[in-house]
Amino acid sequence: MNDWQKKTPLDWETYLNKMVKVAAIEKHEYEGWVLTVDPISASIVLATFLENEKVSISVVLGHAVQEVKILKEGDDEMKQRLAGIFAPEESKAYSPAELEKRKNDLKTWLEANHIPVTEQQEGEL
Template sequence: MDTWPLLGPLDWQHYVNKEVKVKAREQQQQHRGWLLTVDPVSASVVLLSFGEAGGASVRVVMGHADERTAELLRSAFLPRRSRSFGPEELRRRRESARRWLERNRVPVQEDGEALRVAGVLTVEPPYGPEDCSGSNEIILSRVQRLLQGNPEDDA
């Protein structure tokens, strides 16, 4: 339906919990499933499909995003492809990240292979901004910005 983004959230809710068929314009693919929810900002839909063996799959069909944006968003939900860093390079990157955080007066300690920041955030190998995880959004965003500005990080 080409008018889907024009309908709006009040109209979309009539389709929630119903079986629908969605045609993705850019890929010219059709997706069929039960509509779980619709993102009101992007007009993207979340479909649930049941397999014959009893399993289920969830698919997000992007609304107005172009293919580059869609790929970036999909990658957020898929396991990251681990870049191959040797043990020495990982050690160097961990030390660099730890020193940079300490220089910026951020409490950090090593916890096995990971760095533990202020007791609420973890930085996993290979120690870049995208490798941070934690529930405190403020600390998470500040540490990510700091790691982006690390002058020793050339990877």
């Protein structure tokens, strides 16, 4: 077990949202922003921002990590960007007419499939 694997989750937490350089076995090096560290395997999940708002995700397996060096602290904007990588997109806002149509379509589908449905107050199913 290497030194990285011997760290605790509280130790790994200090690396979150920071730009790091990871030295791994066979002289491989990886750079990126730390999204998370798996508490079981000690694997590091890194994000690298590419052009056109695309993101590359890399995983460095915990047993391969030899050294992790912090290169840059993440500011609030970077923390938001990192948090948004796997967050769902904003839900679409529907007009009252669209909501009514979707509700009726759902009700029709439920009834067609012999699933009992009743309408509650304020148009809720």
